[in-house]
Amino acid sequence: DGGITQSPKYLFRKEGQNVTLSCEQNLNHDAMYWYRQDPGQGLRLIYYSQIVNDFQKGDIAEGYSVSREKKESFPLTVTSAQKNPTAFYLCASRERGGDEQFFGPGTRLTVL
């Protein structure tokens, strides 16, 4: 069963703690993306990766970091430098040459 998985579904953290969100895909897609969604708003791009060991900042990268050591994995770390991290985080992937992005189910992060 191909697709994108994100874990955990819900995440609670205290202020000042770093937290890592997992994103895995078995679609053999080259490109992967992280988006942030706030209530009643559209998605904003945090980071994207075109290929293993390469990634680029999106529109709101401050306070976030990523790695792309394997083609199927693109974890996102929300650092203590992110001033307002409570949000819904979505991971997506896209095959080389394709237009459609395939999304995971999302992780809802709440910082207490």
Add this chain to the structure above:
Amino acid sequence: SQQGEEDPQALSIQEGENATMNCSYKTSINNLQWYRQNSGRGLVHLILIRSNEREKHSGRLRVTLDTSKKSSSLLITASRAADTASYFCATVRPTDSWGKLQFGAGTQVVVTP
């Protein structure tokens, strides 16, 4: 930055009626895509229209694109309760070689039985 703006922000209709939502964008595009999001879930791709196309159909969906007005519309015909969701337009600019999507804020559609 948000490239697209959807209108209306919210739409409430009864089953069997048609639902129309609009999207306006600011810069030139390569293509425009519509996605659907059920509450608390990921997005699902619905349909894509390229800058040289004016209209596309997929099942009960009809999308139009007017590049001179920088706008698109999504029509859902004969709506069902299961169509209740948020709908987002997303654009890809010619300069974004790796398919970066610029999303609008979405239209929340509620279909009552």
